[in-house]
Amino acid sequence: MGTQAALELAADKLIFLMNTEGVPDKGRTIHNALTVNEARQVLDKAKKLPEDVTYYLPCAITACTQGVKRAHLISRHRDGALLSELFTREGVGTLITPAPLETLRPATIDDVGGILGLIEPLEREGILVRRSRELLEMEVERFLVLESDGVIAGCAALYPFPEEQAAELACMAVSQEFRGRGFGERLLAEAEKRGKKAGFKKLFVLTTRTEHWFEERGFVDSSPDHLPKSKQALYNYKRKSKVLQKSL
Ligand SMILES: CC(C)(COP(=O)(O)OP(=O)(O)OC[C@H]1O[C@@H](n2cnc3c(N)ncnc32)[C@H](O)[C@@H]1OP(=O)(O)O)[C@@H](O)C(=O)NCCC(=O)NCCS
Structure with a gap:
């Protein structure tokens, strides 16, 4: 009935x-978000689901496959559940969406504002080298962005x-609020x-504060002398960046 009305x-x-509270996962918690495909798998595979989940989850799937952008399964017993679900990033129940909320994709010119919002605080702290909007607009096709629910949560450029x-x-x-995930x-x-696909044999990175993160992911210590010649000319000795590299 509710599903039909929504459609x-x-x-x-x-x-x-x-x-x-929502759709239970394998542990003692609930799924924060599921795509329609993931929700179908839960229905197929989960051994024992609460009765109302077996009733409402198929309705949510039907709604999301026929045009509804989001279906929320939340507890009617929890004070403020509706507000928390709709106005906090994590929510309190289970959100069902037609497609994944997170996408990792090449950036487009429309992402420039989002990328600037993400990198400006790090530029102010001196963690990243400053890039103007104009430069970013020219170089945006070199960027990858990770978008989460419409927000640019991360970026990287090659x-x-x-x-x-x-x-x-x-x-x-x-972005700070998305770290550690x-x-x-x-x-x-x-x-x-x-x-690798573009035929490069190695990747290098210059960093002032994040060397351990890269080292833990296979990068090894290198030096400015090993940088490509045109990059060496631009190397800023005052910044004292560490040069790390990884074979691809
Ligand atoms: C480096 C950065 C991109 C990692 O992003 P992230 O999404 O949090 O990374 P992940 O979730 O994949 O990894 C998080 C892990 O790295 C660790 N980590 C984060 N920053 C670190 C650092 N500077 N040194 C060592 N480890 C670090 C976290 O503690 C966490 O460890 P855990 O999984 O054991 O808890 C992010 O911290 C950032 O934006 N830093 C500022 C910008 C920067 O330094 N960029 C690199 C220079 S180009």
Whole structure:
């Protein structure tokens, strides 16, 4: 009934108030978000689901496959559940969406504002080298972005040095509120994959404060002398950046 009404209204959101907190995962917690495909797998594979989940989850799937952008399964017993679900990033129940909320993709000119918002605080702290909007607009096709629910949560850029069959991984950043969820790792893996596909044999990175993060992910100590010639000319000795590299 609710599902039908949402479809007739071409609703953006459909909210189910249940007796349980959401769709349980394998542990003692609930899934924060599921795509329609993941939700189908839960229905297929989960051994024992609460009765109202077996009732409402298929409704959420139907809604999301027929035009509703989001379906929320939340507890009707929790004070403020609706506000928390709709106005906090994590929410309190389970969100069902037609497609994944996070996408890792090449940046477009429309991402420039989002990338600037992400990197400007790090530029102010001296962690990243400053880039103007104009420069970013010119170089945006070198960037990858990780978008989470419409927000640019992370970025990384690959600058090619074809003569040396090398690429610089630069301007890698994950917004503070998204750190520690593996976004950095995903950006790095994608940059490595793209670098390899483009025929580069090594990736190098210049960093003032993040060497350990890169070392833990296979980068080794190098030096400015080993940088591609044109990069050496631009190396800023005052910044005292560490040069690290990784074979692809
Ligand atoms: C480096 C950075 C991109 C990692 O992003 P992230 O999405 O948090 O990374 P992941 O979730 O994949 O990895 C997080 C892990 O790295 C660790 N980590 C984060 N920053 C680190 C650093 N500077 N040195 C060592 N480890 C670090 C975290 O403690 C966490 O460890 P855990 O999994 O054991 O808890 C992010 O911290 C950042 O934007 N830093 C500022 C910009 C920067 O320094 N860029 C590099 C220069 S180009």
